[in-house]
Amino acid sequence: MKKIVFALLFISGFTFAQDMKVVNGNFDFLKDQKEINTEFDYSNFTMMKENKPETQYVEEHKADLDKKAKGNGNLWQKKWVAAREQIWTPKFLEIGNIVFSKAGKDVNFQEGLDTPYTLIVQTVWIYPGWDAGVMKQPAKVTTNLKFVETANKSNVLLEIASEEAPGDQWGNNFSNESRIGEGYAKTAKSLSKLLLKKAYK
Template sequence: MKKVLVAGFMLVSAFAMSQDMDVTKGDFSFLKDQKEINVEFTYNNLKLMKDNLTDEQYVSERVADLNKKGTGTGDNWKKKWYASRDLLFETKFLELVNVVLTKEKKNVTFQEDLKSAKYTLIVDAVWIYPGYNVVMAKHGAKVSTVLRFVETANPNNVVLEIKSDEAPGDVFGGSFSNEDRIGEGYAKTGKSLAKMLIKKKGV
C-alpha cells in the first residue's frame, strides 16, 4: 500500500511539474540545411509571480523586503537579479539546447551574436514564478516563454512560433537561490526545444 501511495505521489508531482510546448504559428521546414541559428533573449513582456507583477514591480518589492532584513541586501540582490539573465538563464538555455542536438549528432548550433545566420530565435520571457525553498517546504520555479523564429534580416517575418508554458526549474537536492531555480527552468526549455526540433525532423 505504501508503494502505491509513493508511486501515486510521484505521478501527481510529475504531472504538476509538466511543461507544455505548442506550435502557434508556422512550421519547421525553414530549418532544413541550416547550420547556425542566432539567438536573442528579451524580457520586455515579462510578468512575475501569481499576481503577474511587472519586472519593475517585482524588483522594487523584493528590494524593499530584503533591505528590511539587512541594509543593502536588497540592492545587492537587484544586481544579482539582472546579472543572472546573462550569466545563468541564457547560458543554461544555450547549453542545454546545444548539448541535446550534439548528442543526437545534429549539425546545427544555437548561439548569440551570429548576425550572419539567416534565422534568429527570439526567446521572449512572458512569465516567471521563482519558487521557494524554506525550512519545511520548497517549490520549483516555473518559466513560460514564447520561442519565436524570425528572419534575421526581417524580424517581422515569423517563420515559427512555439509557446512554452511553465517549464519546471529546480536544483537536485534543492537550492535557496531563486535565480538558480529559474536558470534550471531555462535549461528545461532549451532541452525541450531541442527534442521538439529533432522529433519534428526540422534539424
C-alpha cells in the same frame, strides 16, 4: 517519515508538466540550418501568480530584504539583473546544444551569428519558486519562441509557446535566480527535442 515526505515532494516538483505548443508556422525552413542565431528578450515580462510587472516585483523584494538587513536589497538587485547574462541565457544555450549533440546532430544555438534565421526567446512570465529545505516548489518560466528572418524580423516563420517550464535541481537550491535558470534549461531541452522530431529527423 520525513525522508518519505521529502521524496514525495521532490518527485512532485519534477513531474510538473510543461506545455509547448506550436502557435503558427512550420519547421521546413530549418532542416538545412546548422547554426541558429539566438536573441533573448527580457524587456517586458510579468511575475508571480499575480502577474506583477517585473519592476514591481523587484521593488517589493528589495524592500523585504532591506527590512531584514539594510543594503541587502541593492545587493540582490545586482544579482537579479546579472542573472540574465550569467545564468539564464547560458543555461538555455548550453542545454539546447547538449541535446542536439547527444542526438548526433551538428546543430547549435549561438548569439551574434550572421545567419538567415534568428530564434527570439521572449520571456513572458516567471515564477521564482522557493526552497525551504524539506519543502520546495520549482520555478516556472513561460516564453514565446519565435523563429524569424534575420533580415526582416517582422516575418515570423515559426512561433512556439512554451508554458511554465519547471526549474529545479537535485538536492537543495536556495537561489531564485538559479532555479529560474533551470526553467530556461528545461525550455531549451524541450525545444531542441521538438526540433529533432520536426526539423532534424
